[in-house]
Amino acid sequence: MSETTFTLTYDGPSLADHTMDVADLAPALVALSQFMKSAARLTQGDDFEVVVRAKALETGCFQIVLDVSGTFVSQVIDLMAGRTSTAIANLLGIAGGTIGLIAWIKGRHVRRLRPSRPGYTVIELEDGAEVEVPEAEARVALDPPARAALEKVVEPLEKDGIDTVAFKMPRETITVSEVDLDAFKAVVHAGDEILETTAPMVFSIVSLSFQPGNKWRLSTGKGAPISVTVADEDFIGQVQRSEVAFAKGDILICTVRTTSRDAGGKLATDYTILKVNEHRRISKPPSLLD
Structure with missing residues (x-):
């Protein structure tokens, strides 16, 4: 600490x-x-x-x-x-x-x-x-x-x-x-415009989907899992060529774009992985790709 x-x-x-x-x-x-x-x-x-x-x-x-x-x-x-x-x-x-x-x-x-x-x-x-x-x-x-x-x-x-x-x-x-x-005073108006930030994040894998348009379910370690879009084409290419395999609980260290927007008066947040910097295997159960 x-x-x-x-x-x-x-x-x-x-x-x-x-x-x-x-x-x-x-x-x-x-x-x-x-x-x-x-x-x-x-x-x-x-x-x-x-x-x-x-x-x-x-x-x-x-x-x-x-x-x-x-x-x-x-x-x-x-x-x-x-x-x-x-x-x-x-x-x-x-x-x-x-x-x-x-x-x-x-x-x-x-x-x-x-x-x-x-x-x-x-x-x-x-x-x-x-x-x-x-x-x-x-x-x-x-x-x-x-x-x-x-x-x-x-x-x-x-x-x-x-x-x-x-x-x-x-x-x-x-x-x-x-x-x-x-x-x-706490009242803040940001209109309908999008606020984008980019920062490193760490996820653990909950479930994956490799169908076009489908999102991955990942956990930040707190709260419910979130849906995340993966935009790292190089990493996706490695997966499609079977060069990378995953198991539930594996760790992904990523560069993530977080987009906050006004969705009908409610705050909505979208997560997009721009780069998977590191994939760490936590355990070795059967691969999710099997």
Whole structure:
């Protein structure tokens, strides 16, 4: 398990004695944990678990030093040296970037999202303003559970005497003031446009189909299996030439395009495997192709 720290600081006249009402603090800390978990799920996949702990209280305004630790559930990921520490560092960078992005949007209507250079997307607002941001930050900033959690983190600013909350991340410090409260409301509109992100994912095989147009049933290790389209023609060619055989439970390490769209008022998500980077045999029962 890898870990790092960042500081959350609430400031204002009512905090001059370095104390804060637990009724305000506790929901905000729970919400911060939920926000980090949502960001981890969206950017690192369901296989990555994040824990946020309050390490210490420091004087000066009202500061909370928070420890963020994480681990990949799947043993196959744990074998990749350095991956966990990198994931935590990336997560905190994404979290900080997301907070800054939300402050920039300022509650304006998101008209559409369009793909940009690899790893980036352009957000277009209803007033014509646009910005290019990392796909991961856009994905978190437009995720309803992540936004609802972050709204509660800044909610203490509604109290008299609390003027700012600062997120001191390893790479930057983002300060939110009471005038920014409306920008952090959880209502987000992304219209009918498609948001596409590309990221590595790990699946275990549930069932396969090699008929044209049929999807594979794969598991991320949490929740029900999902249907996934395989667009890696080289890999499909290997399978059709009987160069690759599978068994239930085998592991696939892939590069995956995730597409989120508005389907009649409901969020729909499609998964497409662009590249099968590695196939690991977990056991050797009869092949699914037999």
